Amino acid sequence: MMIKMTRRCGLPSMFKILKKDRLPGFLERLAGERQVFAPVKKGEVILIREIDSPSQVILEYRNAKESPKSVLFPQREALFRYRTEKGKAEVDVPAGAAKGRVLFGIRPCDARGLLLLDKVFGGGSSDPYYMEKRRQTVVVSLGCTDPNPSCFCLSMGGGPCSAEGSDLLLLDLGDRYIAEAVSEKGVALLEDQAFEKSDEKSLSLAEKTRKQAEASMQPLAKKGNLEEELARLFSDPVWKDLAETCLSCGICTFLCPTCHCFDLCDEASGQAGERIRVWDSCQFPLFTQQASGFNPRPTVKERFRQRIMHKLSYLPKSQAMTGCVGCGRCVTECPVNLDIREVMVSLSEGKAR
Incomplete structure (x- = not known):
């Protein structure tokens, strides 16, 4: 097996197979327990939005027009509400989400971007609004097998099939996905009945697919430091x-x-x-x-x-x-x-x- 073993949370990466005909059932079970945000088509563009049905999910896409950061860091967010009456002030902080969240099918570059937001909002003076959403969120990314000509993640330290920032990475192998769990949250998802034991043929094909995706990207001709x-x-x-x-x-x-x-x-x-x-x-x-x-x-x-x-x-x-x-x-x-x-x-x- 040629795929590099990734370590996160002290766990070795784990691989399983998810056949495409079992994906709708998996998404339905996820949506029954949590809010699921996934790529959907709005007009002529792909956006990351909360889904009501697995049929809305579009996984044959290159990248969403907007990044998924708004799920954790909304464009407009009420931090607290206040009311004054008879010289007294009452302050009410909005309650957090009642259910957990899943960011499903986002690209590895966007998953990696969450790592920086984690550092910014989670370090030093931690931001409770962001961090509460982040703790409740599972990130399932989808590797890029056909990167956009405008993409250059490989030149920035990432990769079209990188698992950085993800809990679970899916890679399209035709009639199935190979699923790599790289965190405890990801390992828990692999317990779902939709997943099967991986095989050497799938692992070899995944490695070949990764190499082809990376080879299709033009490196930046940067010079020096x-x-x-x-x-x-x-x-x-x-x-x-x-x-x-x-x-x-x-x-x-x-x-x-x-x-x-x-x-x-x-x-x-x-x-x-x-x-x-x-x-x-x-x-x-x-x-x-x-x-x-x-x-x-x-x-x-x-x-x-x-x-x-x-x-x-x-x-x-x-x-x-x-x-x-x-x-x-x-x-x-x-x-x-x-x-x-x-x-x-x-x-x-x-x-x-």
């Missing part, structure tokens, strides 16, 4: 050239699996109100504007530089993990075709695109 080069280039005119066409629309950050900036605002109505957390973006002009009117990042150049530096220099230093997992969403959805792959190659060479 990009992290060190970025520190040297902080004040370089190259940033103005690179950011020349950027609109500061923020679509790259909203679609990104790892971007996690947010703002807090109070919405009041009479004697009651609530404190809301909403997504924000370092690409927006008002993101760093102070009450005095001073803005330390007044132009597109500084904001574009912040995004790149945060992902590729600051986060590797503070979290020991890059802030880009190579999902390619910012490449395909940028309205002016700014390609972060070209930016990285240019910066590694110390020049503009």
Whole structure:
């Protein structure tokens, strides 16, 4: 057997087979116990949404238009509600989800992105809203056998069939999936009646499939140590050239699996109100504007530089993990075709695109 054995939570990885005709029953049993979020078709795009029926699930897809981070880190979330009456204030914190959750069929890049969110929201001053959802969530990822041309996860330390960030990894072998459990949560899922003992033929085919998927990806032609080069280039005119066409629309950050900036605002109505957390973006002009009117990042150049530096220099230093997992969403959805792959190659060479 050639597949690399992964270790997580002190457990060796375990392999079983899930025949495709047994998948609907498995999903139905999962949905009976938990909320299941999976790829579904909405119009012409694939999105990760809560399902009502296994028939909604689409697994023949390359990647969802949006990352699944909103399941754990909602775009808009009420942190608490308050009411004042006769000089007294009552504060009510919304209850957490009554049932556990399953993120099913997400891609390995998105599962790996959750590891960074875990570090950010789970380290130091732990965020209870994120962490409660995370503890209740099981991640079942689906390996990429036909990666998008815009994907570059392999160049960012991941891979199209990587199990990082997953509890259970599925890989399509035609009429069946091979399932690899890499955590205690994943091992528990393999106890379901839908799974069968794996065989050497399936393991060999899985290894061949993984190698073919990796071979189909074009590696980035980065030169030297990009992290060190970025520190040297902080004040370089190259940033103005690179950011020349950027609109500061923020679509790259909203679609990104790892971007996690947010703002807090109070919405009041009479004697009651609530404190809301909403997504924000370092690409927006008002993101760093102070009450005095001073803005330390007044132009597109500084904001574009912040995004790149945060992902590729600051986060590797503070979290020991890059802030880009190579999902390619910012490449395909940028309205002016700014390609972060070209930016990285240019910066590694110390020049503009």
